[in-house]
Amino acid sequence: MNKLLRFSLFFLVFAWFSNTANAQCVSSSSNVYEFFYNGTHYEIIRENKSWQSAANCAVMRGGYLAEINSQQEQDSIFYHVNQAGIIASNTVAPDGGNASYLWLGGNDLASEGDWIWDGKNTGTGPQFWQGTTAGGPIGGLYNNWGFEPDDFNGQDALGLAFTNWPLGTAGQWNDVKHTNLLYFIIEDADTLVALVHPEDQIEFNAYPNPGSGLFSVELPEDIYGQDQALIRVFDLNGQLVQELRVSKRKTHLDLTGFTNGLYFLQLVNGNVVRATEKIMLQK
Ligand SMILES: [Ca+2]
Ligand SMILES: [Ca+2]
Ligand SMILES: [Ca+2]
Numbered sequence: 001m002n003k004l005l006r007f008s009l010f011f012l013v014f015a016w017f018s019n020t021a022n023a024q025c026v027s028s029s030s031n032v033y034e035f036f037y038n039g040t041h042y043e044i045i046r047e048n049k050s051w052q053s054a055a056n057c058a059v060m061r062g063g064y065l066a067e068i069n070s071q072q073e074q075d076s077i078f079y080h081v082n083q084a085g086i087i088a089s090n091t092v093a094p095d096g097g098n099a100s101y102l103w104l105g106g107n108d109l110a111s112e113g114d115w116i117w118d119g120k121n122t123g124t125g126p127q128f129w130q131g132t133t134a135g136g137p138i139g140g141l142y143n144n145w146g147f148e149p150d151d152f153n154g155q156d157a158l159g160l161a162f163t164n165w166p167l168g169t170a171g172q173w174n175d176v177k178h179t180n181l182l183y184f185i186i187e188d189a190d191t192l193v194a195l196v197h198p199e200d201q202i203e204f205n206a207y208p209n210p211g212s213g214l215f216s217v218e219l220p221e222d223i224y225g226q227d228q229a230l231i232r233v234f235d236l237n238g239q240l241v242q243e244l245r246v247s248k249r250k251t252h253l254d255l256t257g258f259t260n261g262l263y264f265l266q267l268v269n270g271n272v273v274r275a276t277e278k279i280m281l282q283k
Contacts, residue, residue: 025056025057025060025061026045026047026057026061027047031045031046031047032044032045032046033046033080033083033084033085034189035076035080035083037073037076037077037080038072038073038076040187040188041063041188041189041190042066042077042080042185042186042187042188042189043061043063043185043186043189044080044081044084044086044102044183044184044185044186045057045183045184045185045186046084046085046086046090046091046183047183048090048091048181048182048183049103049181049182049184050178050179050180050181051065051103051107051157051178051179051180051182052121052178054103054182054184055103055105055118055119055120055121056121056239056240057184057186058105058119058120058184058186058187058189059120059121059239059240060234060240061186061189061190062188062189062190062268062273063119063186063187063188063189063190064105064119064120064186064187064188065103065104065105065119065120065121065184065185065186065187066104066105066119066185066186066187067104067105067106067117067119067125067187068104068142068144068160069141069142070142071142071144073142074142074144074171077160077185078160078170078171081102081160081162081185086100086102086162086183088100088162088163090183091162091182091183093159093174093176093177093180093182094180095152095153095155095176095177095180096155096159096161096165096174096176096180097165097166097167097174098165099161099162099163099164099165099174100161100162100163101159101160101161101162101174101176101180101182102159102160102162102182102183102184102185103157103158103159103160103182103183103184103185104119104158104159104160104173104185105117105118105119105120105125105158105187106118106128106129106157106158106173107156107157107158107178108149108151108156108175109123109156109157109178110123110124112151112156113130113131113132113135113151114127114130115127115128115129115130115149115158116128119187120240121239126139126141127139127141128141128142128143129141129143129145129149132148132149132150132151133145133147133148133149133150143173144171144172144173145168145172145173145174146161146165146167146168146169146172146173146174147167147168148167148168148172148173148174148175149173149174149175150167150175151175152175153177154177155174155175155176155177156175156177156178157175157176157177157178157180158173158174158175159173159174159175159176159180159182160173160185161173161174190268190273202219202220202267202269202274202275203219203220203275204217204218204219204220204265204267204274204275204277205217205218205277206218206253206265206277206279209279209280210279210280210281210282211255211279211280211281211282212256212281212282212283213254213255213256213257213258213281213283214252214253214254214255214256215252215253215254215255215279216250216251216252216253217231217246217250217251217252217253217265218249218250218251219246219249219250219251219267220249229245229246229267229268229269230243230244230245230246230266230267230268230269231243231244231246231251231253231265231266231267231268232265232266232268233253233255233263233264233265234263234264234266235258235261235263235264236261236262236263241255241258241263242255246267253265255279255281256283258281259281260281260282260283261280261281262278262279262280262281263278263279263280263281264276264277264278265277265278265279
């Protein structure tokens, strides 16, 4: 394939990808505020999503909803939340004293009172708190609740307060309903810049396409053997359905357990998205 054709094809695929999967995640890069803490890339996303949609979006961007593990991380995140150009009235949880919040990666959705760090929305993760205000931390893990959690009318997701509420102050945590549509904070997001540099793109083939479940994925020589290469598979809703580490030039991808439809493949190398592909599953 000549270079110009390859270049054009790349942009067609990229435009198509942006218009479908990414459109359901972040609609404009101008709504993304980036920062680094302790060598890790964070993003504050100024778009409103339910807790689960926000977590799915975090995974699609290569990370997870932020999990705060220390006072230093709390302080750094809250500092940047205040630098991120957030208009408080755009990210309000009515059941959280009508104050403003951003999603963090904690919830007690799976089991009431068992607060876990579940920033990838897998339903599992380390537990950091047990019970309501009368409860306590688990395993000495960090927490920064206000006079919370109180499970008021059934609250199962963790909000970082941007403004004060009757039971706490800005910066502290509150449990609010997971269906609130709030801004959110992603930890360990990929650096997506490679997508706009076609010369950095990696050749990446998945076949047969369409296929009935077993796909072969072929990678070029230059990432052969590097254990940092990852293939991620997303469904049309942006939910991560599979993630595999690439250690061989030719890899097999088994989607036989999934429903028919279109899936997106992301090839990640060196914490950068190097290629995207779409495959059709037709059993
Ligand atoms: Ca963290
Ligand atoms: Ca709860
Ligand atoms: Ca609460």
